[in-house]
Amino acid sequence: xxxxxxxxxxxxxxxxxxxxxxxxxxxxxxxxxxxxxxxxxxxxxxxxxxxxxxxxxxxxxxxxxxxxxxxxxxxxxxxxxxxxxxxxxxxxxxxxxxxxxxxxxxxxxxxxxxxxxxxxxxxxxxxxxxxxxxxxxxxxxxxxxxxxxxxxxxxxx
DNA sequence: GCCAACGTTGGC
DNA sequence: GCCAACGTTGGC
Numbered sequence: 001x002x003x004x005x006x007x008x009x010x011x012x013x014x015x016x017x018x019x020x021x022x023x024x025x026x027x028x029x030x031x032x033x034x035x036x037x038x039x040x041x042x043x044x045x046x047x048x049x050x051x052x053x054x055x056x057x058x059x060x061x062x063x064x065x066x067x068x069x070x071x072x073x074x075x076x077x078x079x080x081x082x083x084x085x086x087x088x089x090x091x092x093x094x095x096x097x098x099x100x101x102x103x104x105x106x107x108x109x110x111x112x113x114x115x116x117x118x119x120x121x122x123x124x125x126x127x128x129x130x131x132x133x134x135x136x137x138x139x140x141x142x143x144x145x146x147x148x149x150x151x152x153x154x155x156x157x
Numbered sequence: 158g159c160c161a162a163c164g165t166t167g168g169c
Numbered sequence: 170g171c172c173a174a175c176g177t178t179g180g181c
Contacts, residue, residue, distance in 0.1 A: 009179090011179090035164075036164090037164095057178085057179060057180085058178080058179055058180080062179085062180070062181095116180080133161090133162080134161070134163065134178095134179095135162090135178095135179090136162075136163055136164080136177080136178050136179070137163095138178090158181105159180105159181085160179105160180100160181095161178100161180095162177100162178085162179095163176105163177085163178080164175105164176090164177080164178100165174105165175085165176080165177100166173105166174085166175080166176095167172100167173095167174090167175105168171105168172095168173095168174105169170105169171090169172100
């Protein structure tokens with residue numbers, strides 16, 4: 001089965017690609033996803049070895065900043081039943097977890113950010129979900145061609 | 158800080 | 170099952 005490609009959004013003030021790189025083993029559980037579409041992508045389609053663009057939202061320079069890899073497939077997100085946690089959901093429990101997460105490992109931080117504006121203006125990238133008006137999904141599938149194109153743009157000086 | 162777009166909730 | 174109200178996301 002061919003590897004799949006994704007885009008993961010994160011607010012850098014919450015969790016940035018530098019934070020991921022600084023983690024033990026440069027790996028972190030991607031917790032806090034509370035959207036069914038995003039959850040289902042993780043649960044049904046994400047496999048170890050898949051690659052993802054790391055996207056910074058809600059910040060000065062919005063755009064793709066690097067690449068990470070899925071290193072563990074979907075398993076329950078314990079923050080969902082942790083009372084008082086920012087992402088607590090009373091309908092989730094250890095016996096019946098409603099929300100899940102995957103582990104991601106840092107792969108690369110680009111020498112520059114490929115900005116959202118650049119994605120929107122690029123003929124091969126403007127169809128990406130993240131470039132669509134009003135898009136709010138924090139995890140979206142990306143075509144291999146799009147993934148490769150973003151990496152190429154980011155690495156050229 | 159504004160506000161458009163979206164997802165969820167809940168009354169009916 | 171509809172849909173208005175509400176809360177959140179996220180670019181600007």
